[in-house]
């Protein structure tokens with residue numbers, strides 16, 4: 231059976247007190263057929279759910295209401311979200327609750343690592359909420375999670391999807407020194423949208439963060455992603471690609487924005503698949519090693535397979551040089 235995962239259902243959960251008084255936004259209830267995905271019902275999905283719950287972990291797959299959860303969890307691919315379920319930012323696109331976060335769980339690094347080992351993951355993606363309340367923005371906690379995975383699951387490659395560590399001096403250096411295999415930081419949207427979509431962040435800072443990773447350790451793959459359908463112009467997306475290439479970013483992901491609740495930013499447009507294909511072609515021509523652009527692309531979707539391709543693409547480029 232094929233059903234639509236209704237991301238607007240999340241409005242029933244009282245999890246966005248900071249957004250409760252915002253005016254309702256128009257909701258495009260009728261999603262185009264290319265957004266329809268299978269409902270999560272398989273055995274693999276249930277098993278992944280059990281492992282996540284029994285280790286007391288949080289996943290961005292659930293928190294963000296990701297439409298790919300049925301497919302990913304069936305294959306035991308989950309993206310762990312560390313440092314709690316409460317974020318200190320209130321981005322207009324994001325379904326994660328905002329507020330005052332709880333103290334860090336000191337057992338979390340071991341729990342994440344044990345779950346990675348139990349699931350037999352060859353590649354894992356670790357992300358987090360923004361923790362502006364912590365002196366280092368949670369950099370040390372990222373380091374401890376990476377180290378715990380290296381100890382318990384030495385064969386697993388580690389991809390991190392980090393916050394921007396805005397105004398957190400030396401935080402980035404600390405995380406890069408832990409040598410994740412892939413460093414991902416999403417720009418999310420074009421700069422003209424930042425004030426309305428990502429008000430707590432700064433476009434240039436995020437770009438510079440990615441560039442600095444490469445400056446500190448050129449062996450680490452860098453990755454960034456955006457959502458489209460938020461009112462951006464095509465030329466702005468092409469400019470953003472150029473900016474990312476100037477920062478030496480290897481991998482670009484582009485996916486359709488979906489509105490989690492009526493209190494979130496509206497979908498301005500559903501971008502058809504052929505436009506994604508065109509963006510992918512242009513991005514490759516600009517020199518990215520890897521590009522994933524489709525309506526259901528998310529930064530962590532197929533991350534393991536993509537990492538293998540990313541490595542192969544770098545090797546091919548080196549051979550050709």
Ligand code: SF4
Nearest residue numbers: 291296299302530531
């Ligand atoms: S695409 Fe990423 S966030 Fe979505 S279900 Fe898959 S692993 Fe989770």
